[in-house]
Amino acid sequence: MIEQADVNSLNGTWYQERTSEKSEVWQNDLIGVYNTPAVQQEHTLLPVPLSVSQVVAYSNDPEQFINQYVKVQNPTMKDNLSVTSTHGLAASRLGTYVHRACELYDLGWALKESVDLTLKELEGDSIYQEEMLKLVTVYAGLELGEALENEWAFSLEVEGAELTGIIDRVTVIDSKLCLLDIKTNSLENSGVELINRYRAQLILYKWAYEQKTGQSVSGLFLVVLRDHNQQLHEITVTESQEDEVREAVRELVKLKTTSTTIETYTHSYRYK
Template sequence: RRTAKISVSELKRRFQERELEAGTIDTLNEPIVTVDTGAKRAVSDAILGQAIKLDPKSSANVEAKNTNAAGLPITEASDVTVSSDELANSVFGRKPQALQSEEDVLTGAQWGTLMHEAMQWLPLAKYTQASLTKELDTLVMKGTFTEEERNLLSDTSLYKFFSSDLGKRLINAKRIERELPFSMLFEGKRVYDTLEDGENLFLQGIIDTAFEEDGEWILVDYKTDRVKSGEDLIKRYKIQMDLYKEALQRLTGMPVKACYIYSFRLHDAIIID
């Protein structure tokens, strides 16, 4: 009755739902957005990180209005709530590149994906603003980005990271891991109280960046959320960062000295205690 495999993002959502029910965290005053038959409006509302949050209660209370010929329930689209990631990766949020037009809007999730890819493929070096722009143009020539995707990247935000204290520490590190996938067994009762002792979930995730400093890991996760402060990011992602820290320590046997969220919106590195 329970899936044996779970992603970090799904696990984070389940922990947040439990904490919301217990009243230990708030919703960051994020509005709930419903998708109607003109789903373009909902996509437009998501432009460059406009917050869209899944309501853990309402999604469970959607009632079937009719059934189709196969006997499957049909719900009215206006009754369905979706998360920003679900929306951005759905047929409503993304189209094949060949069908995209200049009028199509960019969601926060899509812009975040492009910025993450830039951090994955950019050589780790000391940059000037001009040399960074040149390197991004080179990635277009190599086929890493299309011209349209290149135009959406923020050269200034990327340069500010590489010229920051955290960026300089990353550049000078001797051992660096980027887009590090991991999988590990995770105690099932930490997620589902009804599971028996000894039953495990297979947890999978991807760590944006980790680099070694004095024999310990520095863990870095990049975010493009539109937020007012670093405290908002801590509330939103501490569970995820704790899981990444645990995974990195267990899989490498090396301690994690510090965890950072780097915000491309705030141009700041926020340390997670």
């Protein structure tokens, strides 16, 4: 590089060569002199993955949460949760089928077509057809405003967790932006009994939609298809109730990041 620079120089050679007569022991001089700079390593904690269903289950009953989301992960432990509804059908499966059929109905399919297509699409058993058709018919008869979104999937970072969920329907009712969640639960009396159970779910939906879209949500509703008198139930939310949901998420994050066994879950401070 020096030689090339010399060739390109306009003034000829600009350096001199000489040989030193002394032996320079520069390496020894540098030993122990240079210290590497201290490196400050930043530990970035990734958000803990949680589902909205987990937060709802934990908020309502921490012990039940352990049964449903911890013990069932261990094949040596048995889960005592009921898997069937009073109609003799798998409740969770029926709920999945009905949600999809309602979505297809909103997309323009006829009632029976939406049911048949759902069973074909999800490879469902025909024994679900009658009950599905009954519940989707109830849904079709409701005045639920103008649908903006169906099955709106989201992820939401809050209190150290990354929450995932799906909002059944985003709609406009009386010029107000509203979020709807469809419920196929069996009831003792009316859909009112589901409000406290699912308030946390709708709160999380509200946070997610407002955070992602920047739009303010004015109404939160449960669509309770088995309620024979009133299917649409509005959920009101107070600031303290929102604080309770945040606290539940924080507790879940703590449990998920510090507990590794069933015993540590059941001996957490929530149970003392």
